[in-house]
Amino acid sequence: MLQKKNAVLVDGVILNGPIMDSKAGEKFVEDACKIIMEEVVQKADDITEKVCEWQAPEKLKQILDLEMRDTGECDQKVLQLCRDVIKYSVKTNHPRFFNQLYAGIDYYSLVARFITEALNPSVYTYEVSPVFLLVEEAVIKKMIEFIGWEEGDGGSVSNMYAMNLARYKFCPEIKEKGLSGLPRLVLFASEECHYSMKKAASFLGIGTENVYFIKTDERGKMIPEELEKQVQRARKEGSAPFLVCATAGTTVLGAFDPLDKIADICEKHGLWFHVDASWGGSALISRKHRRLLHGIHRADSVAWNPHKMLLAGIQCCALLVKDNTGLLKKCYSAEAAYLFQQDKFYNVSYDTGDKSIQCSRRPDAFKFWLMWKALGTVGLEERVNRALALARYLVEEIKKREGFQLLLEPEYANVCFWYIPPSLRKMEDGPEFWQKLHQVAPIIKERMMKKGSMMLGYQPHWGKVNFFRQVVISPQVSREDMDFLLDEIELLAKDL
Amino acid sequence: MLQKKNAVLVDGVILNGPIMDSKAGEKFVEDACKIIMEEVVQKADDITEKVCEWQAPEKLKQILDLEMRDTGECDQKVLQLCRDVIKYSVKTNHPRFFNQLYAGIDYYSLVARFITEALNPSVYTYEVSPVFLLVEEAVIKKMIEFIGWEEGDGGSVSNMYAMNLARYKFCPEIKEKGLSGLPRLVLFASEECHYSMKKAASFLGIGTENVYFIKTDERGKMIPEELEKQVQRARKEGSAPFLVCATAGTTVLGAFDPLDKIADICEKHGLWFHVDASWGGSALISRKHRRLLHGIHRADSVAWNPHKMLLAGIQCCALLVKDNTGLLKKCYSAEAAYLFQQDKFYNVSYDTGDKSIQCSRRPDAFKFWLMWKALGTVGLEERVNRALALARYLVEEIKKREGFQLLLEPEYANVCFWYIPPSLRKMEDGPEFWQKLHQVAPIIKERMMKKGSMMLGYQPHWGKVNFFRQVVISPQVSREDMDFLLDEIELLAKDL
Numbered sequence: 001m002l003q004k005k006n007a008v009l010v011d012g013v014i015l016n017g018p019i020m021d022s023k024a025g026e027k028f029v030e031d032a033c034k035i036i037m038e039e040v041v042q043k044a045d046d047i048t049e050k051v052c053e054w055q056a057p058e059k060l061k062q063i064l065d066l067e068m069r070d071t072g073e074c075d076q077k078v079l080q081l082c083r084d085v086i087k088y089s090v091k092t093n094h095p096r097f098f099n100q101l102y103a104g105i106d107y108y109s110l111v112a113r114f115i116t117e118a119l120n121p122s123v124y125t126y127e128v129s130p131v132f133l134l135v136e137e138a139v140i141k142k143m144i145e146f147i148g149w150e151e152g153d154g155g156s157v158s159n160m161y162a163m164n165l166a167r168y169k170f171c172p173e174i175k176e177k178g179l180s181g182l183p184r185l186v187l188f189a190s191e192e193c194h195y196s197m198k199k200a201a202s203f204l205g206i207g208t209e210n211v212y213f214i215k216t217d218e219r220g221k222m223i224p225e226e227l228e229k230q231v232q233r234a235r236k237e238g239s240a241p242f243l244v245c246a247t248a249g250t251t252v253l254g255a256f257d258p259l260d261k262i263a264d265i266c267e268k269h270g271l272w273f274h275v276d277a278s279w280g281g282s283a284l285i286s287r288k289h290r291r292l293l294h295g296i297h298r299a300d301s302v303a304w305n306p307h308k309m310l311l312a313g314i315q316c317c318a319l320l321v322k323d324n325t326g327l328l329k330k331c332y333s334a335e336a337a338y339l340f341q342q343d344k345f346y347n348v349s350y351d352t353g354d355k356s357i358q359c360s361r362r363p364d365a366f367k368f369w370l371m372w373k374a375l376g377t378v379g380l381e382e383r384v385n386r387a388l389a390l391a392r393y394l395v396e397e398i399k400k401r402e403g404f405q406l407l408l409e410p411e412y413a414n415v416c417f418w419y420i421p422p423s424l425r426k427m428e429d430g431p432e433f434w435q436k437l438h439q440v441a442p443i444i445k446e447r448m449m450k451k452g453s454m455m456l457g458y459q460p461h462w463g464k465v466n467f468f469r470q471v472v473i474s475p476q477v478s479r480e481d482m483d484f485l486l487d488e489i490e491l492l493a494k495d496l
Numbered sequence: 497m498l499q500k501k502n503a504v505l506v507d508g509v510i511l512n513g514p515i516m517d518s519k520a521g522e523k524f525v526e527d528a529c530k531i532i533m534e535e536v537v538q539k540a541d542d543i544t545e546k547v548c549e550w551q552a553p554e555k556l557k558q559i560l561d562l563e564m565r566d567t568g569e570c571d572q573k574v575l576q577l578c579r580d581v582i583k584y585s586v587k588t589n590h591p592r593f594f595n596q597l598y599a600g601i602d603y604y605s606l607v608a609r610f611i612t613e614a615l616n617p618s619v620y621t622y623e624v625s626p627v628f629l630l631v632e633e634a635v636i637k638k639m640i641e642f643i644g645w646e647e648g649d650g651g652s653v654s655n656m657y658a659m660n661l662a663r664y665k666f667c668p669e670i671k672e673k674g675l676s677g678l679p680r681l682v683l684f685a686s687e688e689c690h691y692s693m694k695k696a697a698s699f700l701g702i703g704t705e706n707v708y709f710i711k712t713d714e715r716g717k718m719i720p721e722e723l724e725k726q727v728q729r730a731r732k733e734g735s736a737p738f739l740v741c742a743t744a745g746t747t748v749l750g751a752f753d754p755l756d757k758i759a760d761i762c763e764k765h766g767l768w769f770h771v772d773a774s775w776g777g778s779a780l781i782s783r784k785h786r787r788l789l790h791g792i793h794r795a796d797s798v799a800w801n802p803h804k805m806l807l808a809g810i811q812c813c814a815l816l817v818k819d820n821t822g823l824l825k826k827c828y829s830a831e832a833a834y835l836f837q838q839d840k841f842y843n844v845s846y847d848t849g850d851k852s853i854q855c856s857r858r859p860d861a862f863k864f865w866l867m868w869k870a871l872g873t874v875g876l877e878e879r880v881n882r883a884l885a886l887a888r889y890l891v892e893e894i895k896k897r898e899g900f901q902l903l904l905e906p907e908y909a910n911v912c913f914w915y916i917p918p919s920l921r922k923m924e925d926g927p928e929f930w931q932k933l934h935q936v937a938p939i940i941k942e943r944m945m946k947k948g949s950m951m952l953g954y955q956p957h958w959g960k961v962n963f964f965r966q967v968v969i970s971p972q973v974s975r976e977d978m979d980f981l982l983d984e985i986e987l988l989a990k991d992l
Contacts, residue, residue, distance in 0.1 A: 013882050017976070029607055040611070057842065064631075071873075072871040078869060085611060090617065090625065108574060114613060115528075120588045130553070131581050134557055134560065164699055174703065177706075178705075181676075202670075205701025206701065207672050209673060341955060343962075344938065374574045376566050446841040477514065
């Protein structure tokens with residue numbers, strides 16, 4: 001240890017020795033870790049716990065002591081706050097959390113995330129993040145293998161990046177000159193695509209009206225002939241088509257666009273072919289189910305979020321790019337001299353920070369890597385196969401039960417269905433029936449939230465009234481949970 | 497506990513019971529937490545440890561077993577990987593990590609981050625993130641107080657968001673129509689602004705050439721008269737000026753633009769006034785130093801990153817917006833029906849997800865909140881005052897020592913200086929001297945990296961040859977570390 005020197009006073013501040021009590025700090029972290037282990041990690045698979053301890057916003061504000069004051073609270077008080085935060089938060093790890101496209105707990109990814117937070121790195125240069133940059137490279141390489149490209153590049157963000165990249169490829173001058181005065185750029189995506197496409201088009205200055213939405217069939221898949229028509233329409237209008245975004249695993253229905261046929265059209269018209277496989281990409285890991293993405297190797301770019309079905313933890317989003325001539329770098333670089341010095345003593349090609357939009361960036365690849373190391377490809381595959389088999393099981397159970405009605409035969413893990421309560425079962429099919437059914441899901445949802453027994457999403461969709469969307473992801477989940485789901489809906493809605 | 501039911505086999509998968517061994521998983525997390533405590537948290541203030549265990553990329557790849565295989569590794573092996581990851585990562589918590597605009601450890605923020613990772617929430621709707629949405633509201637409200645606005649809105653991202661917002665305000669139609677066919681949009685920022693401004697202009701379709709850079713004075717501050725000239729030039733050219741980005745705390749020199757005078761010009765010309773206070777915003781917490789940002793209350797938007805001087809952990813970036821008529825929502829909303837249902841049973845104004853670009857989003861406000869609760873405003877203020885007093889101390893020491901030369905008198909925590917090694921001290925001032933001096937910092941940097949004794953950034957800047965930039969942040973740091981820094985440079989460079 002370095003010897004302490006004489007006291008120095010500058011601007012009224014004594015500058016000797018550190019001002020933090022690190023022993024007390026370490027004790028606090030240890031105490032808090034105990035709470036996290038007991039209240040979150042150990043309860044993750046306990047179905048006797050509530051999914052959430054519901055409180056309305058106004059009430060919850062009163063319960064939590066939110067105000068930040070001039071003087072700090074003692075560690076005991078802060079530990080109590082931590083307990084309260086955990087108590088009133090939704091347990092997304094709970095086996096009955098079916099509400100979004102993520103769920104469950106993976107212990108390896110969790111540990112990787114704890115390590116990341118403790119080390120507090122930012123991924124831009126090799127000198128600052130040596131391990132994490134190499135890990136990222138290994139993960140991207142492996143993901144590209146599963147897409148079926150020979151080489152490629154990657155970065156951890158998604159659809160908007162792809163759109164920008166496609167635009168750069170189409171016309172590199174836009175980087176400097178902007179879009180002003182150029183012909184209208186047009187891109188194509190299915191009616192069922194994620195809403196981030198519209199957000200991205202607006203953000204990039206392309207405009208939401210220049211996203212041409214392509215009709216889908218009754219299963220939610222893009223119709224290739226409709227795409228062909230729309231491309232021709234755009235050309236006739238004198239606008240500049242540059243990009244097709246296909247979706248592999250839509251958010252609501254879990255539909256997969258016919259990638260191979262769409263690739264043909266992109267090739268014919270010279271359009272960038274992007275696949276949003278944020279949700280469906282994980283099927284690539286399964287030898288049984290990867291046929292859902294047949295043709296993906298022909299894509300120019302692929303977005304794939306391992307934080308969804310593969311449980312890598314929010315967020316873990318990869319954009320994979322087939323080009324290996326440095327397009328990402330050319331498109332994004334700003335060459336900040338203070339960060340990306342060229343006179344360093346090591347191979348600066350590992351300073352990848354200039355390939356992304358963000359400056360500070362967390363090493364999101366690391367958690368996916370540690371999990372993959374621990375489970376192996378086979379372990380990941382097993383999870384995907386199990387999730388899809390469970391979805392299959394649920395579908396068959398729904399068909400058997402009175403009052404449950406499938407929206408459509410699913411191809412992935414999204415099981416969409418209505419619950420028709422006893423009072424509506426004898427009603428004639430007609431506007432009144434659908435209007436009444438529309439109100440059923442919100443009521444059941446309110447009841448399950450207040451009871452805390454499970455969480456399940458619902459939504460209306462293209463003229464279809466409110467239906468439930470069950471998403472099966474977590475390896476903690478079993479047929480018992482599927483049965484519970486249906487029993488619980490019946491129980492909650494028996495008086496409706 | 498729910499009773500297990502009969503085995504069900506679907507698609508070759510047995511669907512009963514969970515497939516994860518949660519006891520083993522919990523044990524693994526406990527073992528790993530012990531390693532994290534011992535190897536990261538407890539060593540955070542130990543100056544006898546290396547800042548990094550340097551290895552060149554090719555060598556480090558050999559040491560780490562990076563490959564992801566078909567079968568997983570046993571827990572013991574994975575724990576060893578964790579140890580290796582920690583060993584070869586840069587310790588950004590180390591008292592001698594001076595390399596970026598973040599450093600040190602805050603135990604409260606760290607615990608909040610562990611809780612976040614364990615709960616794995618995503619912030620879009622109240623039902624999924626009740627606590628974190630309220631916490632975010634409390635944090636934004638408090639930050640707005642420090643800026644001096646009466647009301648406002650906020651979201652956790654920064655400069656690019658502000659640019660997009662200003663553009664929307666200027667011409668809302670761009671959201672739907674895009675920029676095609678519109679007059680050229682122009683924005684203004686100082687020559688010393690962060691490189692994210694150019695990246696943002698390129699990304700948004702505005703074009704990097706339409707960022708007009710304003711000359712700065714010798715201290716790196718934007719010259720208001722030059723701004724006035726450039727705005728008039730843009731008008732004469734027939735382009736559409738819409739935004740001025742002032743910087744409060746530039747990346748390299750730590751300069752503060754004269755906000756009050758810039759506000760006058762923005763008002764006169766009807767331009768959106770954005771302040772990038774990512775780095776300098778933390779001075780707002782200090783009653784002594786907040787005068788550096790005099791005039792910030794007149795801004796339309798402010799970016800402020802508490803993950804820098806306030807140690808909230810990467811990343812914690814707030815964009816604060818003065819408008820309270822819902823501009824953020826109007827500008828960003830895509831109104832996805834599957835996520836933002838309007839027939840919910842609670843006040844959906846807390847479903848704030850549609851105000852941001854991302855869909856999945858971590859609750860970055862939480863770590864700042866917990867820290868603020870624990871330290872109080874006074875504790876945060878003390879940290880800022882101490883960091884700036886330490887910078888002051890370092891400046892005075894540099895002036896006293898032979899061979900050290902300040903680039904300029906700093907106003908913030910960036911202390912920029914050259915080290916002139918013995919062999920150059922007698923040389924005449926001239927091109928040869930500067931060319932030789934340019935090579936000194938990279939050599940010292942290489943030596944400190946390989947020794948692992950500290951990390952300190954260097955860069956050339958506007959014709960000035962490579963100089964060191966010392967950034968003082970962490971409350972673990974003391975005058976002893978400042979003295980060490982100068983001693984160590986002398987030691988590393990004594991033969992140069």
